[in-house]
Amino acid sequence: MDQNASDARQRVIGQIIECARETASAECRSHLDSFIWQYYRNISLEDLKKRDVDDLAGAAVGHLDYALTRRPGKPKARIFNPEAEKDGWSSPHTIVEIINDDMPFLVDSLGMVINRHDRYIHLTVHPVIKVRRDAGGRLVDVLPNGETSDDAVTESLIHVEIDRIPEKSAFRVILGDLLSSLEDVRLSCQDWSAMRSKCLEISRELVTNPPPLSAEIVDESRALLEWMEDDHFTFLGYREYELVKGEDFDTLKVVPDTG
Numbered sequence: 001m002d003q004n005a006s007d008a009r010q011r012v013i014g015q016i017i018e019c020a021r022e023t024a025s026a027e028c029r030s031h032l033d034s035f036i037w038q039y040y041r042n043i044s045l046e047d048l049k050k051r052d053v054d055d056l057a058g059a060a061v062g063h064l065d066y067a068l069t070r071r072p073g074k075p076k077a078r079i080f081n082p083e084a085e086k087d088g089w090s091s092p093h094t095i096v097e098i099i100n101d102d103m104p105f106l107v108d109s110l111g112m113v114i115n116r117h118d119r120y121i122h123l124t125v126h127p128v129i130k131v132r133r134d135a136g137g138r139l140v141d142v143l144p145n146g147e148t149s150d151d152a153v154t155e156s157l158i159h160v161e162i163d164r165i166p167e168k169s170a171f172r173v174i175l176g177d178l179l180s181s182l183e184d185v186r187l188s189c190q191d192w193s194a195m196r197s198k199c200l201e202i203s204r205e206l207v208t209n210p211p212p213l214s215a216e217i218v219d220e221s222r223a224l225l226e227w228m229e230d231d232h233f234t235f236l237g238y239r240e241y242e243l244v245k246g247e248d249f250d251t252l253k254v255v256p257d258t259g
Contacts, residue, residue: 005045008045009043009044009045012045012048012049012053013036013037013040013041013048015053016036016040016053016056016057016060017033017036017037017057019053019054019056019057020032020057020060020061023057023058023061023088024061024064024065027068028061028064028065028068031064031139031141031142032061034142034143034144034145035060035064035129035142036057036060036064037144037145038127038129038142038144038145039060039063039064039125039127039157040056040060040125040127041127041145042126043123043125047123054089055089055090055091057089058082058087058088058089058090059082059089059091059095059125059159061088062082062087062088062089062097063097063099063157066078066097066099067099067139067155067157068138068139069136069137069138069139070099070133070137070139070155071137072133072137072153073101075098075099075100075101075179075182075186076099076100077096077098077099077175077178077179077182078096078097078175079095079096079097079165079171079174079175079178080094080095080171081094081095081164081165081166081168082095091161092164093122093123093161093162093163093164094119094161094162094163094164094165095160095161095162096110096114096158096159096160096162096174096178097157097158097159097160098110098156098157098158098178098182099155099157100155100158100182101153101154101155101156101186102128102154102155102156103156103185103186103189104185104189105185105188105189105234106156106158106182106185107124107158109181109182109184109185110158110181112181113174113177113178113181114160114162116177117170117173117174117177119162119163120162120163121160121161121162122161122162122163123159123160124158124159124160125157125158125159125160126156126157126158126159127156127157128154128155128156128157129142129143129154129155129157130142130143130147130148130149130152130153130154131143131152131153131155132149132151132152132153133153188235188236191237191238192235194238195235195237195238196235198238199228199229199235200225200226200229203222203225203226206218206221206222206225207222237259238258238259239254239255239258239259240254240255240258240259241253241254241255
């Protein structure tokens with residue numbers, strides 16, 4: 001982005017902050033400047049100009065208000081059609097918002113859920129923000145971009161605008177799918193390091209205790225496992241199988257409690 005466009009975007013974000021101060025609660029106002037600068041800093045000037053400043057301010061304040069409380073390690077997600085009288089802003093689209101510990105695959109997983117429900121994503125706002133919370137999960141501080149602290153946690157906030165869904169009954173179905181997907185992502189990220197270690201362990205076993213196969217096949221298998229472990233493969237699950245010999249054919253049997 002050239003300097004003129006960058007300056008113009010900063011001016012628009014400044015206008016959003018000024019507008020947000022008029023409607024935000026006292027608790028939200030204490031976090032407002034740092035939050036909104038980070039909320040919209042990666043959104044193109046073109047996308048910002050397509051929307052009213054009042055609506056951009058209302059969306060950011062609403063997401064901040066929603067983020068004031070969050071239980072540690074637990075995602076928050078909601079789907080709604082914003083209304084000016086109730087929410088302080090409006091949109092022709094349905095809004096999906098998430099607050100979660102920052103981790104890989106969140107945006108991709110959300111996109112897959114939305115696509116499964118045959119909806120198009122018109123805008124994605126995805127700030128990754130460092131915050132401090134008290135023991136009960138209440139927001140204490142929003143750190144400025146680039147700052148860090150030993151007691152801060154990194155949270156991923158996602159706001160997407162999708163094709164409008166008039167039937168609110170459909171919200172529950174999409175929300176259920178979304179929360180299930182977020183849980184799958186969390187489990188994958190928790191187990192990711194262990195799965196990589198297991199991959200290396202199996203690779204070493206091919207050297208120390210090779211199977212009764214040709215050296216060429218064993219070497220190729222080992223090279224593949226090492227390549228996968230070297231950040232070339234997304235580990236999403238692991239399970240062990242036992243090779244059971246049969247008279248007519250061999251079968252793979254799941255080893256219980258391995259995945």
